[in-house]
Amino acid sequence: METIVLTRKDVESIISMKEAINAVEEAFRLYATSKAIMPPKVYLTLEDGDFRAMPSYLMGYAGVKWVNSHPKNPEKGLPTVMAVFILNDPKNGFPLAIMDATFLTSLRTGAAGGVAAKHLARENSKVFGFIGCGKQAIFQLLAIKEIFDIELVKAYDISEKAELAFKEFCKKEGVDCMITNAKDACDCDVLITTTPSTSPVVKKDWIKEGTHINAIGADAPGKQELEIEILKKSKIVVDDLEQALHGGEVNVAHSLGIIRRENIYATLGEIVAGIKKGREGNEITIFDSTGLAIQDLAVAKIVYEKAVKKDLGIKIELI
Ligand SMILES: NC(=O)c1ccc[n+]([C@@H]2O[C@H](COP(=O)([O-])OP(=O)(O)OC[C@H]3O[C@@H](n4cnc5c(N)ncnc54)[C@H](O)[C@@H]3O)[C@@H](O)[C@H]2O)c1
Numbered sequence: 001m002e003t004i005v006l007t008r009k010d011v012e013s014i015i016s017m018k019e020a021i022n023a024v025e026e027a028f029r030l031y032a033t034s035k036a037i038m039p040p041k042v043y044l045t046l047e048d049g050d051f052r053a054m055p056s057y058l059m060g061y062a063g064v065k066w067v068n069s070h071p072k073n074p075e076k077g078l079p080t081v082m083a084v085f086i087l088n089d090p091k092n093g094f095p096l097a098i099m100d101a102t103f104l105t106s107l108r109t110g111a112a113g114g115v116a117a118k119h120l121a122r123e124n125s126k127v128f129g130f131i132g133c134g135k136q137a138i139f140q141l142l143a144i145k146e147i148f149d150i151e152l153v154k155a156y157d158i159s160e161k162a163e164l165a166f167k168e169f170c171k172k173e174g175v176d177c178m179i180t181n182a183k184d185a186c187d188c189d190v191l192i193t194t195t196p197s198t199s200p201v202v203k204k205d206w207i208k209e210g211t212h213i214n215a216i217g218a219d220a221p222g223k224q225e226l227e228i229e230i231l232k233k234s235k236i237v238v239d240d241l242e243q244a245l246h247g248g249e250v251n252v253a254h255s256l257g258i259i260r261r262e263n264i265y266a267t268l269g270e271i272v273a274g275i276k277k278g279r280e281g282n283e284i285t286i287f288d289s290t291g292l293a294i295q296d297l298a299v300a301k302i303v304y305e306k307a308v309k310k311d312l313g314i315k316i317e318l319i
Contacts, residue, residue, distance in 0.1 A: 032269025
């Protein structure tokens with residue numbers, strides 16, 4: 001039997017954001033109804049960076065993403081984050097595919113933001129604020145564009161270069177983008193925060209009733225983008241409770257004892273599966289995203305199945 005090896009270019013060429021949104025939404029539903037298995041991430045922390053192993057099972061496949069974060073890599077001409085996914089047949093363990101998962105990580109993160117906004121933002125949302133204009137912002141925009149008619153994007157970043165590059169990307173996508181300050185970016189229907197900040201960037205007085213926030217940037221202990229007062233007055237939805245308490249937007253407030261488990265309203269899966277209600281009235285909602293292994297597996301499954309159909313990738317006798 002042969003294993004398919006798929007490069008980043010192969011992966012990019014074969015899966016769309018729309019497919020990723022549908023797959024990720026289904027993965028959340030399966031996880032909430034105990035039809036997916038996902039043990040906690042395993043962390044390997046070393047001097048120059050860290051690694052995470054993210055295993056899971058769903059929809060007839062098992063797999064693991066092995067992903068690093070080495071902050072000094074750009075100085076060496078390497079990306080900070082690089083990821084590889086191994087997809088296995090759960091019946092016999094055979095490695096069906098080995099693929100780049102660097103692109104998949106951004107794609108599935110964008111897709112989760114899209115799913116969250118679909119269920120939690122006001123249906124007629126038109127103005128989208130972005131705090132942080134890097135890589136994740138781009139994928140959040142691509143997902144939002146699949147779900148809403150965007151009238152205006154308001155963008156803020158501490159780097160002017162990042163703001164201008166994001167504006168240029170919006171233009172290419174046919175989306176109007178205005179560069180603003182942080183406060184004005186928050187005057188929107190849906191706010192998307194994608195910074196690696198460890199102190200709040202978004203102030204409580206800037207957030208109006210009815211706003212939905214996709215809090216994407218905080219995915220490790222100590223990271224925080226929103227003032228804790230915002231969490232206290234909002235309906236908080238997490239991707240996974242344990243991961244969110246450990247490293248999500250709520251981690252700092254939780255470690256200070258201000259936000260407790262019982263203050264978390266639901267998981268996104270519970271809302272997608274109809275176990276809990278999504279938006280109710282003019283409340284402020286927050287999706288606290290940390291990134292789940294089931295999201296990676298759901299998109300890797302599509303990539304593999306389409307690659308088989310299209311005869312894409314290199315087949316090797318690995319085993
Ligand atoms: N939730 C998830 O599933 C998930 C997945 C991938 C990445 N992330 C996290 O998202 C964050 C962003 O990742 P990325 O790949 O977009 O990084 P990136 O470096 O491409 O972009 C981050 C941007 O934030 C800007 N920024 C930093 N501090 C800021 C501040 N205080 N105010 C405004 N802008 C600020 C930077 O200038 C940069 O343009 C990281 O913390 C990363 O770990 C989360």
